[in-house]
Amino acid sequence: MVDQFFNVGIMIKAWPLVIKGLGMTLLICVVVIPLGAIGSLLAALGALSPNRALRWASLAFIDLFRALPPLVLLIFIYAGLPFAGMSLTPFVAVIIGFFLNNTAYFAEIFRAGLLSVPKGQREAARSTGLTPAQTLIWVTLPQATRNVLPDLLSNVVEVVKLTSLASVVSLGEMLHAAGLVRSITYNASPLVLAAGLYLALLWPLIRLISRFERRLAH
Amino acid sequence: MNAPSSLTVPSLRIAGLDKSFGTDPVLTGIDLSVARSEMVFVLGPSGSGKSTMLRCCNRLEEPDSGSVFVEGDPVTGPGVDLNRMRQRIGMVFQSFNLYPHLTALGNVTLALRRVQKMPRAQADDVGLEALALVGLTDRARHYPAQLSGGQQQRVAIARALALKPAVMLFDEPTSALDPELVGDVLAVMRDMKARGMTMLVVSHEMGFARDAADRVVFMDGGRIVEQGLPEQIFGNPQQERTRAFLARVQG
Amino acid sequence: MERFVDTFFNGAVLIRYAPAILEGAAVTVLLSVLIVLSGVLLGGVLACLRAYRIRALSFIIVIYADVWRALPPLVLILLGFFGLPNVGMVLSSFMVLYLVLTLVLAAFAEEIIWAGITATPRGQWEAARSTGLSFTAALGHVVLPQAVRMVIPPLTNRAIAITKMTALGMVIGVPDILGQATTAQSFSANASPLTLAAITYVILFLPLVIASRWLEARFTPPGV
Numbered sequence: 001m002v003d004q005f006f007n008v009g010i011m012i013k014a015w016p017l018v019i020k021g022l023g024m025t026l027l028i029c030v031v032v033i034p035l036g037a038i039g040s041l042l043a044a045l046g047a048l049s050p051n052r053a054l055r056w057a058s059l060a061f062i063d064l065f066r067a068l069p070p071l072v073l074l075i076f077i078y079a080g081l082p083f084a085g086m087s088l089t090p091f092v093a094v095i096i097g098f099f100l101n102n103t104a105y106f107a108e109i110f111r112a113g114l115l116s117v118p119k120g121q122r123e124a125a126r127s128t129g130l131t132p133a134q135t136l137i138w139v140t141l142p143q144a145t146r147n148v149l150p151d152l153l154s155n156v157v158e159v160v161k162l163t164s165l166a167s168v169v170s171l172g173e174m175l176h177a178a179g180l181v182r183s184i185t186y187n188a189s190p191l192v193l194a195a196g197l198y199l200a201l202l203w204p205l206i207r208l209i210s211r212f213e214r215r216l217a218h
Numbered sequence: 219m220n221a222p223s224s225l226t227v228p229s230l231r232i233a234g235l236d237k238s239f240g241t242d243p244v245l246t247g248i249d250l251s252v253a254r255s256e257m258v259f260v261l262g263p264s265g266s267g268k269s270t271m272l273r274c275c276n277r278l279e280e281p282d283s284g285s286v287f288v289e290g291d292p293v294t295g296p297g298v299d300l301n302r303m304r305q306r307i308g309m310v311f312q313s314f315n316l317y318p319h320l321t322a323l324g325n326v327t328l329a330l331r332r333v334q335k336m337p338r339a340q341a342d343d344v345g346l347e348a349l350a351l352v353g354l355t356d357r358a359r360h361y362p363a364q365l366s367g368g369q370q371q372r373v374a375i376a377r378a379l380a381l382k383p384a385v386m387l388f389d390e391p392t393s394a395l396d397p398e399l400v401g402d403v404l405a406v407m408r409d410m411k412a413r414g415m416t417m418l419v420v421s422h423e424m425g426f427a428r429d430a431a432d433r434v435v436f437m438d439g440g441r442i443v444e445q446g447l448p449e450q451i452f453g454n455p456q457q458e459r460t461r462a463f464l465a466r467v468q469g
Numbered sequence: 470m471e472r473f474v475d476t477f478f479n480g481a482v483l484i485r486y487a488p489a490i491l492e493g494a495a496v497t498v499l500l501s502v503l504i505v506l507s508g509v510l511l512g513g514v515l516a517c518l519r520a521y522r523i524r525a526l527s528f529i530i531v532i533y534a535d536v537w538r539a540l541p542p543l544v545l546i547l548l549g550f551f552g553l554p555n556v557g558m559v560l561s562s563f564m565v566l567y568l569v570l571t572l573v574l575a576a577f578a579e580e581i582i583w584a585g586i587t588a589t590p591r592g593q594w595e596a597a598r599s600t601g602l603s604f605t606a607a608l609g610h611v612v613l614p615q616a617v618r619m620v621i622p623p624l625t626n627r628a629i630a631i632t633k634m635t636a637l638g639m640v641i642g643v644p645d646i647l648g649q650a651t652t653a654q655s656f657s658a659n660a661s662p663l664t665l666a667a668i669t670y671v672i673l674f675l676p677l678v679i680a681s682r683w684l685e686a687r688f689t690p691p692g693v
């Protein structure tokens with residue numbers, strides 16, 4: 001049992017490759033999270049727009065990509081598009097797929113956050129002469145973000161976990177690296193090593209979210 | 219003899235204002251002027267269109283027809299710089315609507331800094347001055363959640379005052395307050411009147427209307443039914459609907 | 470355009486593989502239902518156990534919930550599928566997927582329902598206990614029903630997110646929608662099975678996504 005899951009020798013051998021994979025994992029996050037945050041803000045504003053066409057288009061976008069499992073999206077982009085003559089590198093496919101998925105999820109959170117800000121806040125701001133854009137930036141968005149902070153952070157956790165899917169299209173992130181060593185050694189220890197690193201990365205964040213949730217509940 | 223124009227031009231003029239929500243007419247042919255330094259009280263049953271009238275003045279609600287002028291300058295119509303005009307119309311809401319993520323001073327200075335692009339230090343000076351007028355200098359660094367309802371409403375008044383508006387609109391400023399906190403807010407309004415502020419006030423504080431208002435307007439069903447001096451409206455109302463309303467609220 | 474249609478909406482390919490994908494859909498639905506039922510049930514039981522505030526037990530539950538919320542499900546699936554046989558536990562790929570996703574959902578459900586229990590006003594406990602209900606009866610008849618009502622929106626969202634992860638089964642050969650589609654795609658050298666899979670997922674999950682938004686609007690109090 002210990003030998004099969006916690007084999008230190010194998011873990012040490014796997015270490016350099018897994019750490020390199022961790023770099024890729026973090027790179028994906030660093031690209032996808034800011035892109036998704038910006039895209040989702042636009043989608044959320046669209047979903048709350050008074051313009052009916054824009055509103056429906058935004059909601060359709062959000063719902064479509066919340067309904068599609070991210071792995072389906074990723075495989076469609078990576079394995080499907082080449083048949084139409086559009087070959088993407090795994091990295092680009094992963095970024096596009098996760099961007100779409102992540103934008104939809106962040107957008108739904110921002111939408112709820114913006115909705116949670118009472119109408120009187122916007123009216124007060126507009127009555128003192130702030131433009132709609134200034135009202136959004138200085139009054140509505142700070143409150144919306146604060147109200148859904150735990151959800152936003154939870155989604156960041158989900159994005160980090162999501163990166164593991166990139167291994168399916170052979171992008172050398174952490175799980176891919178660990179899986180590779182596992183398939184050579186026929187030993188699960190590299191996977192346990194990867195699990196340990198995910199845990200080290202995400203546990204603090206999960207504790208932090210629990211703290212925020214408790215604070216907001218009171 | 220030529221009086222200075224600011225004395226003859228009303229601070230606020232509403233002319234031929236109509237507004238419906240869907241097919242419901244809510245305001246019909248409202249004409250109302252508020253002279254400089256005048257305090258006009260608006261009374262009327264719930265749903266008679268008082269809030270809508272105030273909100274049409276700074277176009278939080280878009281009027282269907284009619285016009286609004288502040289010191290003779292149009293608020294309605296094409297080519298109006300609405301955000302600039304809004305800075306000349308202060309508004310105080312029933313529910314305060316303070317920004318919970320900003321301190322009292324932050325609430326008061328937001329528009330100064332973001333719309334008037336005032337440097338921070340200068341905006342803080344103006345903001346503290348406005349807070350002093352409502353007696354809350356010592357609460358400048360407090361967040362709304364740390365203030366009582368009466369203090370919150372006074373900060374909201376300071377937020378409007380800081381922009382040095384030509385006229386202030388009050389929509390039931392004391393209705394959301396515990397009775398013992400109402401007095402503080404009314405005292406601030408009385409003080410503002412003494413300093414010459416022009417005010418259009420929707421409120422059910424009859425006692426305050428009686429001794430502070432220059433004129434009382436009674437609204438019902440989206441129309442101005444009657445107006446006059448406080449003693450006239452309260453003592454000898456001409457219209458049946460006014461009498462019925464006063465009988466009901468004064469018990 | 471023709472090439473596009475031929476690649477993604479190839480009639481012949483669609484017809485040939487539709488039955489396989491339909492079979493896959495049955496697997497996906499079966500798995501999803503089983504996971505939601507057992508995951509929410511297990512999560513609810515754990516949350517209730519935590520309500521008794523037995524220190525050691527609560528500690529174990531918190532650790533379990535944290536770890537299973539922090540680890541990517543794919544890591545757990547690979548560990549279960551490739552790791553367990555090494556210690557003599559051979560489970561089918563279906564079983565591994567079912568167990569892992571159930572335990573993941575249970576971890577999330579425990580946290581969500583626990584949040585609902587702690588958010589139930591103290592007065593509810595006191596009223597129930599003052600009428601002579603035991604702790605367990607107060608929990609089961611008074612507090613838990615309110616707590617669950619309160620957390621229906623986040624619980625629904627999480628359940629949808631996790632049932633969508635049944636697609637991960639493709640990696641270990643579960644014949645679900647995506648599994649069937651990738652097999653079909655490599656046999657037919659055409660992307661149409663993937664299109665069909667995507668459409669099938671949208672048909673299955675879009676109504677749930679829309680329903681969850683409706684629940685959210687209905688059960689969430691408006692801004693203060």
Ligand SMILES: Nc1ncnc2c1ncn2[C@@H]1O[C@H](COP(=O)(O)OP(=O)(O)O)[C@@H](O)[C@H]1O
Pocket residue numbers: 239244262263264265266267268269270271
């Ligand atoms: N945004 C709105 N949409 C539809 N109807 C409204 C809206 N705001 C106010 N009304 C209606 O207009 C009428 C006047 O409302 P209001 O101006 O708030 O009255 P008051 O302030 O005198 O109580 C009421 O019948 C109210 O229901």
Ligand SMILES: [Mg+2]
Pocket residue numbers: 268269270390
């Ligand atoms: Mg009103």
